Amino acid sequence: xxxxxxxAGKNVLIVEDDFYLADDEKSVLERAGAHVIGPxxxxxxxxxxxxxERVDCAILDINLGSGPDFTLARTMQQQGIPFVxxxxxxxxxxxxxxxxxxxxxxxxxxxxxxxxxxxVCL
Amino acid sequence: xxxxxxxxxxxxxxxxxxxxxxxxxxxxxxxxxxxTWPAExxxxxxxxxxxxxPAALAWGPDLVTIYNDAFQPILGNKPxxxxxxxxxxxxxxxxxxxxxxxxxxxxxxxxxENFPIVILRSDHPELAYFTFSYCPVRGPDGAxxxxxxxxxxxxxxxxxxxxxxxxxxRLRLIIENARDYAIFTMDPEGRVNEWREGAxxxxxxxxxEIIGRSVDILFTPEDxxxxxxxxxxxxxxxxxSADDVRxxxxxxGSRVFIEGVVTVLRDxxxxxxxxLKIGRDATDRHTTEERQKLLxxxxxxxxxxxxxxxxxxxxxxANSAKNVKDYAGTLDGRISAMARNQVMLTRxxxxxxxxxxxxxxxxxxxxxxxxxxxxxxxxxxxxxKSAEVLSxxxxxxxxxxxxxxxxxxxxxTIDIRWEVEAAGNGSDCLHFCWTELGLxxxxxxxxxxxxxxxxxxxxxxELRGEGKMELRETGLAAVIRFPLEPQDSVLGxxxxxxxxx
Numbered sequence: 001x002x003x004x005x006x007x008a009g010k011n012v013l014i015v016e017d018d019f020y021l022a023d024d025e026k027s028v029l030e031r032a033g034a035h036v037i038g039p040x041x042x043x044x045x046x047x048x049x050x051x052x053e054r055v056d057c058a059i060l061d062i063n064l065g066s067g068p069d070f071t072l073a074r075t076m077q078q079q080g081i082p083f084v085x086x087x088x089x090x091x092x093x094x095x096x097x098x099x100x101x102x103x104x105x106x107x108x109x110x111x112x113x114x115x116x117x118x119x120v121c122l
Numbered sequence: 123x124x125x126x127x128x129x130x131x132x133x134x135x136x137x138x139x140x141x142x143x144x145x146x147x148x149x150x151x152x153x154x155x156x157x158t159w160p161a162e163x164x165x166x167x168x169x170x171x172x173x174x175x176p177a178a179l180a181w182g183p184d185l186v187t188i189y190n191d192a193f194q195p196i197l198g199n200k201p202x203x204x205x206x207x208x209x210x211x212x213x214x215x216x217x218x219x220x221x222x223x224x225x226x227x228x229x230x231x232x233x234x235e236n237f238p239i240v241i242l243r244s245d246h247p248e249l250a251y252f253t254f255s256y257c258p259v260r261g262p263d264g265a266x267x268x269x270x271x272x273x274x275x276x277x278x279x280x281x282x283x284x285x286x287x288x289x290x291x292r293l294r295l296i297i298e299n300a301r302d303y304a305i306f307t308m309d310p311e312g313r314v315n316e317w318r319e320g321a322x323x324x325x326x327x328x329x330x331e332i333i334g335r336s337v338d339i340l341f342t343p344e345d346x347x348x349x350x351x352x353x354x355x356x357x358x359x360x361x362x363s364a365d366d367v368r369x370x371x372x373x374x375g376s377r378v379f380i381e382g383v384v385t386v387l388r389d390x391x392x393x394x395x396x397x398l399k400i401g402r403d404a405t406d407r408h409t410t411e412e413r414q415k416l417l418x419x420x421x422x423x424x425x426x427x428x429x430x431x432x433x434x435x436x437x438x439x440a441n442s443a444k445n446v447k448d449y450a451g452t453l454d455g456r457i458s459a460m461a462r463n464q465v466m467l468t469r470x471x472x473x474x475x476x477x478x479x480x481x482x483x484x485x486x487x488x489x490x491x492x493x494x495x496x497x498x499x500x501x502x503x504x505x506x507k508s509a510e511v512l513s514x515x516x517x518x519x520x521x522x523x524x525x526x527x528x529x530x531x532x533x534x535t536i537d538i539r540w541e542v543e544a545a546g547n548g549s550d551c552l553h554f555c556w557t558e559l560g561l562x563x564x565x566x567x568x569x570x571x572x573x574x575x576x577x578x579x580x581x582x583x584e585l586r587g588e589g590k591m592e593l594r595e596t597g598l599a600a601v602i603r604f605p606l607e608p609q610d611s612v613l614g615x616x617x618x619x620x621x622x623x
Contacts, residue, residue, distance in 0.1 A: 018427065019580040020434035041583055063423055065507065088426035093419045107430035 005033025006114065010121045013058040014039035015046045015072065016086070017065045021106070025059060025086070028110045029117065043072040050081055057120040058083035059113075068093050073101070082120045086113070132156055132164070135171035137191045142204055143171065151205045152184045162267060166259045170270060179259070180208035180223065181268035187211060196252075196275055198243025208271075214247070215239045226256040226269040236276050251280040304380070307387065308397045312337045312355060315396065324380075324403045326373030337399070340370045342377070358386040358397060366401060379408040432457060438572055452521075456572075459484065459517035466513070467506050474503030477512075477552075481538055484516040488524040490536075495528075499540035502552060508604065511576075511584055512554070518573030519556050519600055527598055528558040534597060535559050542606065550606045551587075558597030577602060 012034040016022035022039035029036050037053055040046040043064060050058075058076055060083050062068050068089060076083045077098075085094070085103040094103065102120065104112055133140050149155045153163070163181055167188050170177045176196055178189035185208035189197070197203055203211045212219050218239060222232050235253045242248075254273035258266040297305050297318045304321035308314055313336055317329045325332075325340060332339075338351045345351070345368065357364035366382040382401025389395045435456050443449035462483055466475045481497055504512060520529070528534030537557045545551040574591055577600055581589035587604025 017584065018431065019583040020438070021427075021430055022583070023579075024434050024437070039583075041586070068419070088423035088430070089419050090422055092415065093423075106426040107433050 006118055007121065008033035010034045010056040010117075011037055011054055012117055012121075013037040013046060013049065013055045015041075015043065015058065015064070016061045017041050017063075018061075021061075021086075025108075025113060028113055032114045032117075034117070043069070043075075046072065047075060050076070050079060055081050057117050059086050059117070060084070062087040062089050062093065070095060070098060073098055084116055084120060133168050133171055135168060137171065139189060139191050139194075139204070140171045143167065143188060146205055148205065151186050152182055153186050153205075160261065160267075162259060162261050166268060166270060173272070176273050176275070178208070178271045178273075179268055180271065181259075185209055185223070185268075193273070196243075196273065198241075200243050212241070214242050222256050223269060226258045227266050229258050229266055231255065231257040236280050238280075250275060250277045252276060302402060304382070304399070304401045304403075306337075306399055308337050308399070310394045310396055312351065312397070324372075324378060324401070325370070331373070342369055342371055345369075354384055355397060358384045359394065362386055366399065370401075377405075378403055379405040381408075428460075432460070435460075438575075442571055452572075455487075455517065455521055456514065458487070459514055460510075462487065463510055463513040467509060474505060475509035475513075477502040477504055477540065477554075480504070480509060480513050481516055484513060484520045485536075487517070488520045488529060490520065490524070490529050494534070495536040495538060497538045499538075499554075500542055502540065502542060502606070505607070508552075508585055508606070511580060512602070515573070515576050515581065515589075515600075515602060516556075518576055519598070522573055522598065523558060528561060531561055533560040545605050552602075552604055552606050554602040556598070556600040556602075558599070561595075561597040563593065563595050563597065 007029060010033070012029050014022055014025050014029075014036060016025065016039050019041075022041075026036045026039055037049055037055065038046065040049070041064070046058070049055075058081055060073055060076070062070070062073075062085055073083065073085070083101065085101055086106065086108055087093075087103060088106045090105070091099065091103065094101070102116055104116055130144065133143055148159075153159060156164075159167075166179050166181070170179045170188055171190050173190055174192065176190065176192040178187055178193050180187055187203050187206055187208045189203060197211070200211060208223070209216050209220065218237075222234070225232060233255045236251045237254065238249055238251050240247050240249050252273050253276050254271060256269050256271050259268045259270050261267045297320070300318075301320045301323050304324040305318050306314055306321045307316040313334055314332045315334070317327070317332050321332075322328055338346055341351050350368070354364045354366055363383050363385045366380060366384050368380065369377045370380045372378050380401040381404040382399060384397050384399045387395040387398055436453055439453045439456065440449055443452060463475070463480075466480065466483070477499065478497060478501070485495060523529040523534075523536060528536045535558070537559060538555070540552060540554040543551045543553055577589035577591055579589075581587050581602055581604060585604035587602065589603075590601045592599045592601075
């Protein structure tokens with residue numbers, strides 16, 4: 001179904017503390033033609049790379065090991081980098097000013113992820 | 123005869139009592155017939171009978187009484203008082219009134235307000251209140267001949283005032299004893315003008331400290347910046363009341379969660395008189411609710427992560443499985459290892475997982491006998507994240523050894539040892555070695571990529587460390603090294619005050 005490289009030429013950055021989920025997301029997006037930046041385990045590494053490369057869409061995990069944290073999301077918002085959340089949390093965990101951000105709840109299906117990233121990259 | 127007619131026409135006042143005075147047989151009293159009355163008596167009697175106020179005259183040493191229509195209700199159903207002695211009429215209260223009468227006869231006028239007297243004017247004694255004046259009535263020689271009593275009964279006013287005072291007292295007691303509630307009022311500009319004990323207990327400000335100050339000081343800086351205090355009063359003005367359910371600031375800066383309501387106060391003409399605020403300290407309940415929300419969100423997060431992880435592990439297992447049986451067995455082993463780790467984590471929440479126990483648990487799961495392996499190392503407690511990764515790594519190593527390595531060979535043994543090294547930046551680093559010995563490996567045995575990926579890629583990624591695997595002729599050697607940092611979990615750390623809602 002995803003034989004067409006719909007994300008060709010798109011730079012997608014992944015921030016996810018779980019190796020397997022990060023690796024899965026990376027391979028799914030690469031099969032769809034995306035150039036994946038990362039994955040990154042920490043917010044700091046991700047922010048560093050954002051300043052060096054154009055990012056068409058960032059995929060952010062809300063909890064990188066020490067509880068829900070929206071610092072990275074707000075930094076990306078300020079820098080005008082489009083992003084989505086992939087998370088185990090329900091919408092209640094997201095602060096009101098970030099409720100409008102697209103959010104996929106884990107476990108995420110491959111097709112959902114590609115479709116969401118496509119819609120952001122359009 | 124002319125005098126008789128004139129006598130019959132006196133006193134000229136109208137009214138029931140004037141008529142009674144005209145027809146009364148005064149010859150039976152010490153006053154004698156009206157024709158014999160001195161001018162000052164007639165003047166005083168006329169003054170009483172023409173008076174709009176309740177009034178009575180008590181004349182002569184015998185205090186013979188003449189009273190007017192307005193005085194009738196004061197007498198109630200007493201026997202007809204006209205012509206009788208004032209002391210006789212008021213005998214039940216004479217111990218109180220006698221002295222005042224004496225004073226008036228001594229030439230001293232009195233004025234007494236709300237004087238309580240128990241009187242008999244119905245079928246039972248009753249406490250009545252009077253505001254009255256006894257004033258002397260003098261003859262041409264200046265001597266006091268009688269006294270005039272001008273009186274207003276104030277029983278109902280006194281009762282009303284007592285009732286009001288009681289009601290105010292009750293209200294005061296209610297407010298002052300409602301220690302769990304902050305009850306206070308503000309003027310139209312929002313300045314505190316009434317402040318009771320409950321408010322003092324909840325907000326910490328004494329009455330003296332806060333009266334006259336703006337109520338805004340009880341709001342958080344964030345709410346003040348967003349104009350919440352003004353908006354609350356505006357809603358109260360428009361709709362009568364406004365909810366006030368939010369964090370507030372106590373004296374000294376600490377926060378208190380208030381569940382309250384502000385009500386507009388208007389005077390009888392509908393003009394804004396101020397505001398009444400009643401609030402309850404709901405900090406404990408609110409904090410508990412917030413924590414429950416946090417725990418629920420955390421549970422949701424963890425369960426979904428575990429599901430995602432199981433799915434990913436299942437997928438990866440499938441990639442390298444030789445057949446369905448191999449797939450099922452391997453996946454079963456991995457999920458069981460993850461479950462065992464969960465058991466160790468939850469056995470003593472927050473205390474960490476003992477590394478030796480972790481290693482021995484995984485080897486036991488492969489039914490390895492004690493003479494096949496040695497475990498050497500100082501006591502180490504692993505954080506949940508480190509334990510999660512390391513237990514699965516040891517599981518993979520042990521499974522591999524049971525299938526193809528030291529545990530599958532009669533001469534094979536496993537040397538497991540670790541050390542804790544100083545990492546230089548103040549934190550400690552765990553250096554963990556798994557070394558299989560006694561094998562003579564000619565060909566590379568089958569190994570699926572899951573364990574290798576776990577040790578060489580997942581360890582560096584998730585634990586910020588390094589992992590190496592080396593297949594030597596004597597057997598497999600794996601080295602895992604990562605910093606031992608106490609990784610805070612949300613459940614173990616302090617509540618963040620509702621940032622997740």
